[in-house]
Amino acid sequence: MTADGRRSWRRPPLIADRRLRWLIYGGGLIYLVLALATLEVNWLRAWEGLGRGWAFVQSFLRPDFASRGPDILNGIIESLTMTVTATVAGMLVSVPIGIGAARNLVARPIYLLCRGIVALARALPEVIVAIFFVAMFGFGPFAGFLTLTFNTIGFVAKLLAEAIENVEHAQVEAIRATGASWAQLLNYAIQPQVMPRLIGLGLYRLDINFRESAVIGIVGAGGIGATLETALDRYEYDTAAAILLVIVGIVTLAESVSSHLRRWVQ
Amino acid sequence: MNRTPALRIADLVKRYRTGEEALKGVSLAVAPGEIVGVIGPSGAGKSTLIRCINRLVEPTSGRVFLGDLELTALSGRALRRARRRIGMIFQEFALVERLTVMENVLSGRLGYVSFWQSFTRRFPPADIERAFALLERVGLIEHADKRADALSGGQRQRVGIARALAQEPDLLLIDEPTAALDPKTARQIMRLICEICRERRLPAIINIHDVVLAQQFVERIVGLRAGTIVFDGPIEALDDAALTRIYGEEDWTTVRQRAAAGRAWALDAERLEGFAE
């Protein structure tokens, strides 16, 4: 109660400990100031850029599909084929690795091995993986295919392993109680429970792989990304706009198809 | 008559890795064809006890014999062969929900067929025939190709019963078969289980938390408290003193009166419904 006899109320702060609160707020503020100080913006350059930016925005209103038509088509076909093959190959490899990376199904050494593979496949940004595959296998979509496959494994195997670890234990126990072997257990208790998830992951990955295929071309691994970079290097904004529109269109289409299919599977 | 008990448990101890002692030296023998109801408060070790028998839970020490076969000495393939002789019925049914009713029943045959047969779903004709007969027995023949998750609770438990019987077991382990069911369905399921056991002279251990329901269907009661057997005898011997030993202090007379009233009402409702059909 305050002196005048009326009670006052204030919303309790988010972080109860006063010192911790000031430490976090103060630290955040100092970091923000330092980070903003890092920003050495060349305002003159940015001002000039605005004009270019405007030109670029305008080029979206008159995208030029025609003058580099064959290049765009070629890039898209490369991207699409890379996407399909890498998703299929990645799924094929992911299933055994995902099973091996599920703690409740396999012996400890196999588990650790498979977890290791998954961690490795996830740790590196895909562009860096692409750089190495290009250095090893030469320029072109084959290196891109390997990059996407590698990343698919990290993604699908990890999520599949998690799905397997989260299956309903009662169902597994019931099948185990019938005297089923390990393979039968997998087929009767695990597979029915994780199959919809696995198909969903495959469709989702198809969608992600197309997006990624548009990027790794920048470092020479084939696909539409290479076409885009060439267009930008030549300052052909109209062509670049056309390519971006094609990418957005295909991604949107792929996403809506994949989300519909996933809903249908579930 | 055969003098060897169908199941013999000797000094079974289970200590979990957390240090919790779920079973503290349990000994029990089940005669052929005998139905034993295991009662006790939750956490008394009922679930652990039956899972130690088919070794879904690994006992810390003690021995379990199915007839002359020592289950606790088995491993790998021999253990799987022994498991197929022991049918199990679960609390929340534990059906594989995305498989059809028929596949669930046939999964009771997994211990008998090769992986390839089970993978391609090409079970031997005798298995198929048996599965159909069991579905007829539990009254689900027209649901054979439905997915298990499309059934009601009582129907699901019937599938669970058919799956366990498909194993042609020598022993049934039944874990709280009615816990997830409404009172009327619970009674029907208990009646079905006990009828089938008697038809086949199949020994069974039924974990059940509902004392009244147990008294109605089972002839022998085992009371478990904190991992120890504190009562073992015929149903008539289960008096207030025994219940107090199992569950602790409680006004058992009122509980029973209330239960009896409830039972009368439930039976009445059942009768009325039967009349309406």
Next chain:
Amino acid sequence: MPLARPGDRRSWRHRTPRARLLLWFGWLALVALTVFAWEVMNRDTIWAFVADAPRQAADIGARMVPPRWSYLNELVWPLWETITIATLGTLLAVLLAVPIAFCAARTTTPSFVLIRPLALLVIVGSRSINSLIWGLLLVVVVGPGILAGILAIALRSIGFIGKLLYEAIEEIDLAPVEAVTATGASRLQILDYAIVPQVLPTLVGISVFRWDINIRESTVLGLVGAGGIGLKLEASLNMLAWPQVTTILIVILATVLVSEWVSARIRHAII
């Protein structure tokens, strides 16, 4: 059909013949598509290069060890830049994504006809273009440097944060909204008292998660000139200075792992 009775014995088939046929056809189509895509993709693949890959790999591997540890000194500043790009980019994205998400959510959008489709368009556009491509564009527009990086990260993250946030807003419990509305509260007050408390933890969770992804993405933005440690990677690759590349990769890996750990800890603390 499954319940046919040939003779005395009842037979049972797992699938109806039609279902089996469809299934086989589906698999066949998938295989055919894959083979076709493989053929088209590898029209121009030079298999001699592919066959040569193990030798190349061994060669690069040999050049990469030992890493050049003295190069670490030169990486401190680029690393700070990378973290700055990710953090400021995420902050900017959150600031922009919150109003967009509220405009896109069915429960809170001010107008279904104009504003919601527009907000959804922004989200889709932002999501379908990777931050590296945004970087490529922005370097052309605002010039090389970390400003391009921050904007690239922000533009890519708006869609991500916006989408997850508006889905969270659509899934909130409507009962409190009803209750607050019943007190006679205004639109903004309903937002403040009934909706924001429900979605705030989600927003923090999404932002931290995205920050973690952004750290990873900002490590490579330098490849297109948008600042950070990627610039050093590009330079080292161009000079074929493989021991330096190794050092950079180790630093990137460590940063990614630490940021993943930090983000997991924060998200754990919220939930």
